[in-house]
Amino acid sequence: MTAGQEEALRQRLVDIRRWLHRNPELSLEEFETTAAIRRWLEEAGIRIKDYGLRTGLVAEIGGLHPGPVVAVRADIDALPIQEETGLPYASEVKGRMHACGHDFHTAAVIGTALLLKARERELRGTIRLLFQPAEEKAKGAQQLIAAGALAGVSAVFGMHNKPDLPVGTVGIKEGPLMAAADGFVVEVAGKGSHAAVPEAGVDPIVAAAHIITALQTIVSRNVGPLQGAVISVTKLNAGTAWNVISEKAVLEGTVRTFDERVRELVLRRFREVVEGVAAACGTTADIRWIQGPPPVTNDASLVPLALEAAAGAGLRAVAPSPSPAGEDFAFYQREVPGLFVFMGTSGSREWHHPAFDIDEDALLPSAAFFARAAEIALLRPAPDNN
Helix, strand or coil: CHHHHHHHHHHHHHHHHHHHHHCCCCCCCCHHHHHHHHHHHHHHEEECCCCCCCCCCCEEECCCCCCCCEEEEEEEECCCCCCCCCCCCCCCCCCEEECCHHHHHHHHHHHHHHHHHCCCCCCCCEEEEEEEEECCCCCHHHHHHHCCCCCEEEEEEEEEEECCCCCEECCCCCEEEEEEEEEEEEEEECCEEEEECHCCEEEEEHHHHHHHEEEEEHHHHHHCCCEEEEEEEEEEEEEECCCCEEEEEEEEEEEEECCCCHHHHHHHHHHHHHHHHHHHHCCCEEEECCCCCCEEEECHHHHHHHHHHHHHHHHHEEEEEEECCCHHHHHCCCCCCCCEEEEECCCCCCCCCCCCCCCHHHHHHHHHHHHHHHHHCCCCCCCCCC
16 A cells, blocks of 8 residues: 555545544434445445344455455444534534544444455455444344354454553453443332431431442452452432431442453342341342443454554554453354454543543554454464364
């Protein structure tokens, strides 16, 4: 690729990313986003696969020569956040924003598609591009899997932008990279009374307070210091008046873990602590567990391949710190070997902040990284399943 061609592609990806940024759509509502991705890919002569999806789409490049199928995934949904960046291409939809950088992911993988299309006759196999909806609701990956989008795939690659890594770097590691992200709702039932005579009732707020404190002992006393877990109660609702002891208190929150065994342990201890403390306070507790995606756990065999791809794309590979945020890319990794990376974007704000932004200089290197990773993966020996 000449310097002029490289600059033209860079500007094309910037234009695509800015269009997506101006036109954000929420999970499972990505109709215009899907139509735009389809248009951009079809203009480049890239074939679209029909999996019966309402939003999101799957495309393929290659298949002219025998070989494996390798997938590259981008997520396409935005968040219900009012943008505060002041950018000239800021969101034009009130209360909607690409505050997690999925516009960056999508534009970069479209760049991957364009790079691979230019080399289609040389590809020894097929590259399948997954433009996935509803990552923010942890539903999109499961939809694509159910539709058959992973059929025949031997490896899958994905990324998340990382504001605290500089442009020109990519975080690559084997094993756990992002956490299982589960939620909970606990309803503590007591007996209401006048606040002046608490002995006439059973106070669910006091019970909820003890439960909140006791839950922290799971992390400090049941989970090993090198294993990692987070339990956060983020919402507590109770009461209707200043002088009335309420009938119930409802608390909500999240649990983050990096290991399935720790996840199971925390769930068991969570139930024991909540029910035990509630009973000790004379109340009862109903627990609703909201299971989210499992941990993102990278296949060790794909790490050398990714390191080679990073060098070829002019990126410096670094060892990233695992993130306790969740990612439904983990569902793909339950089906086929997968590798998820953190792409440096030199951001000044973290994910989901109303002033979140990325450095667009990361677009072209990201596209080149996934194009190289996919090509290298096509040449890998088939795994021995005996």
